[in-house]
Amino acid sequence: MNEIVFLVEDAEGGLVARVLGHSIHTDADSYDELRKQARDAVRCHFDASEHPATIRLHYVKDEVLAA
Template identity: 60%
Template sequence: MNELIFIVESAPEGGYTARALGASIYTEADNVTELRHQIRDAVHCHFESEKRPKMIRLHFIHDEVLAA
């Protein structure tokens, strides 16, 4: 696997959640810096070194609401 993609969203209670596409990995953190660390740690725990993806891509989902 060359690349693993995470969908990152703002959590309703604050902070962020991230879930991997194609792997059973989910993590959360209070800020983006901590989230990056949590994602790397989760990927290292989930994959053996020879099967670990070379790149981790974060896809941020941002909802914006405008008054009509």
């Protein structure tokens, strides 16, 4: 596996992230903390030989505007 993608979304009081295609998820209060948590989650989930070369954080912001 070359790359793993976290879908990052705003949550009440912070951020949540989940990996597409795997049961890996984490949360954090800040984006900097989320980076650390994502790396840690991937290290815990995969053996060293299966560890992806790249971790991508895809931040999705759903914004609703009043007309």
